[in-house]
Amino acid sequence: MSLNFGRDLLAIPGPSIIPDRVLAAMHKPSPNIYGGPLIDLTISLYPDLKTVARTSGEVAIYISNGHGVWEAALRNTVNPEEKVLVLATGFFAERWGGVGKSFGIDVEIIDFGARRDAAPQQLEDRLRQDKAGQIKAVLVVQADTASSVKNDIPALREAIDRAGHDAMFMVDCIASLACDQFEMDKWGADVMVAGCQKGLMTPAGLAFVFFNDKAKEARKHTNPGMYWDWVSRTEPEVYYQRFCGTAPTHHLFGLREALDILVHEEGVEAAWQRHERLAAAVWAALDRWSSAGNLEPNIAAPSNRTVAVTTVNTKKGDAGRIRDWCEHQAGLTLGIALGFPLEEANDHFRIGHMGHLNPPMLLGALGTIDAALKALGIDHGEGAVEAASSVVAGHKSV
Numbered sequence: 001m002s003l004n005f006g007r008d009l010l011a012i013p014g015p016s017i018i019p020d021r022v023l024a025a026m027h028k029p030s031p032n033i034y035g036g037p038l039i040d041l042t043i044s045l046y047p048d049l050k051t052v053a054r055t056s057g058e059v060a061i062y063i064s065n066g067h068g069v070w071e072a073a074l075r076n077t078v079n080p081e082e083k084v085l086v087l088a089t090g091f092f093a094e095r096w097g098g099v100g101k102s103f104g105i106d107v108e109i110i111d112f113g114a115r116r117d118a119a120p121q122q123l124e125d126r127l128r129q130d131k132a133g134q135i136k137a138v139l140v141v142q143a144d145t146a147s148s149v150k151n152d153i154p155a156l157r158e159a160i161d162r163a164g165h166d167a168m169f170m171v172d173c174i175a176s177l178a179c180d181q182f183e184m185d186k187w188g189a190d191v192m193v194a195g196c197q198k199g200l201m202t203p204a205g206l207a208f209v210f211f212n213d214k215a216k217e218a219r220k221h222t223n224p225g226m227y228w229d230w231v232s233r234t235e236p237e238v239y240y241q242r243f244c245g246t247a248p249t250h251h252l253f254g255l256r257e258a259l260d261i262l263v264h265e266e267g268v269e270a271a272w273q274r275h276e277r278l279a280a281a282v283w284a285a286l287d288r289w290s291s292a293g294n295l296e297p298n299i300a301a302p303s304n305r306t307v308a309v310t311t312v313n314t315k316k317g318d319a320g321r322i323r324d325w326c327e328h329q330a331g332l333t334l335g336i337a338l339g340f341p342l343e344e345a346n347d348h349f350r351i352g353h354m355g356h357l358n359p360p361m362l363l364g365a366l367g368t369i370d371a372a373l374k375a376l377g378i379d380h381g382e383g384a385v386e387a388a389s390s391v392v393a394g395h396k397s398v
């Protein structure tokens with residue numbers, strides 16, 4: 001017998017769940033792309049995107065996924081053979097570096113492993129050694145979606161300042177934007193990249209590079225090529241230059257609706273708080289499950305965890321069995337292991353809790369994982385769903 005009947009729940013860390021309203025907004029015929037409402041709709045997106053990023057800088061919109069804006073951010077600011085310093089904390093920052101390497105950027109990595117955040121002191125020490133100023137940019141992810149670590153962006157900024165170094169500070173918020181608090185201007189990020197398919201609740205296909213005056217200055221000394229150039233996208237003479245060709249019409253409809261929900265209805269700060277509460281519920285459940293010694297959070301300290309996704313470590317093979325049971329017996333899809341050695345593929349799973357999510361969805365997911373542990377005979381602490389519901393009720397936090 002299978003109980004898998006009803007609406008499936010996707011709890012992977014991106015793409016995230018798309019609100020029905022966003023889907024409905026996309027369900028219409030192709031518009032005129034040379035004039036009319038599409039132009040105004042497009043222009044209305046920029047201030048709202050900046051509100052989400054907390055910046056008064058610029059934002060270029062690309063028809064791409066996260067990998068595309070990784071490349072765009074680097075091509076506009078760093079030349080081949082120049083050096084960038086990558087703070088690796090799982091999977092994604094190193095991969096960003098890999099994109100740069102693929103077109104000749106000199107990539108140096110400080111590897112902090114997959115279980116802790118990047119240490120500001122190590123960054124400061126390395127930058128102090130760079131007397132010649134060879135390091136053009138420091139690359140970090142705010143939330144590493146593989147390890148589920150959250151890096152301390154303000155502390156890393158302070159480390160750069162203490163070292164008195166001129167490197168640009170470039171932050172990947174692809175997983176964390178509109179989930180974890182992020183303050184681009186106040187925290188001193190020069191470049192920030194994000195995608196539409198995680199906290200922004202829109203089908204994968206749009207991605208963003210936010211940048212400030214310092215990054216604009218760097219752009220004067222690079223040649224990013226026509227497609228990745230952010231100048232034509234932010235200072236277009238004609239509309240089609242915003243996307244270097246045909247506009248992503250239906251993604252723009254979807255994003256407009258998603259930003260209406262996020263910025264004009266819920267509010268960005270309320271969205272952060274909702275994510276904090278729902279993440280705390282996940283961690284309360286995980287705490288209970290872990291008490292029998294067979295599961296553990298990958299990131300020990302709650303203050304170092306992103307509120308967008310939680311990586312769980314299990315005994316050999318259990319994570320694979322839990323994922324299988326949840327998907328096939330119950331219709332709940334959990335995230336796979338990412339950024340761990342291949343032989344550990346079935347020893348980690350991830351619970352995505354980003355974007356369009358409320359207590360019935362989340363408690364349903366946690367209750368389903370709880371049932372999987374029972375069905376599979378994986379010894380676990382009792383009371384996990386109870387603990388989560390207390391957090392949802394506001395009675396306690398982790």
Ligand SMILES: *Cc1c(COP(=O)(O)O)cnc(C)c1O
Binds near residue numbers: 173174
């Ligand atoms: C998802 C993700 C990416 C990659 O985005 P794609 O759209 O798959 O290219 C990069 N960085 C982080 C932190 C992510 O979570």
